[in-house]
Amino acid sequence: MARIVGIDYGTKRSGIAVTDELQLIASGLTTVETPKLLDFLVNYCSTENVEVIVVGEPKRHNNEASESESAILAFLLRLEKAMPEMPIKRVDERFTSKIAFQTMIDSGLKKKQRQNKSLIDEISATLILQSYLQTK
Structure with a gap:
């Protein structure tokens, strides 16, 4: 099997996670400055066996697309041109930042570390x- 890459796209930086080759566990990989994200993904996918890229889809409470969706769609067009054979999936990412912050608190990270x-x-x-893996 191949890995799956997950992306939390942001205007300044984007978080990246990957699965193991059996696609059982999602783990954080790194954070990349968003202008360098496309190059990072092309390089990573050329050195690792990647099956699909999963990109978060930010939505508002009323299920409408958030204001950052237009930037994500522009990035996805560039990604599709750079890697036309790579499947791209979208996953609702509502509340992931809040859950991530709570996870940091629950794991005992100090306040200074939580500001990262x-x-x-x-x-x-x-x-x-992980959400994608659960629905797969």
Whole structure:
């Protein structure tokens, strides 16, 4: 089997998570500055066996797309051009940042560590990917 990559897309930086090759566990991989995200993914997918890329779909409480969706759609067009053979799936990412922050509290991270926005993005990507695995 191949890995699955999960992305919590942000305007400044994006969290990235991956599964193991058996697609059982989602784990945080890294956080990448968003302008470098496409290059990172192309490079990662050329060195690792990746089956699909899962990208969070931010929605409002009323189920409408959030304001960041237009930036994500523009990125997805560039991603599809760079890797036309790679399937891309979307997953509702409502509340992942809040859940990620609560996860940091529950795991005993100190306040200074919880202020690390890159870690929140990475945990959010892991939650997005885990959600995809549960529905798969």
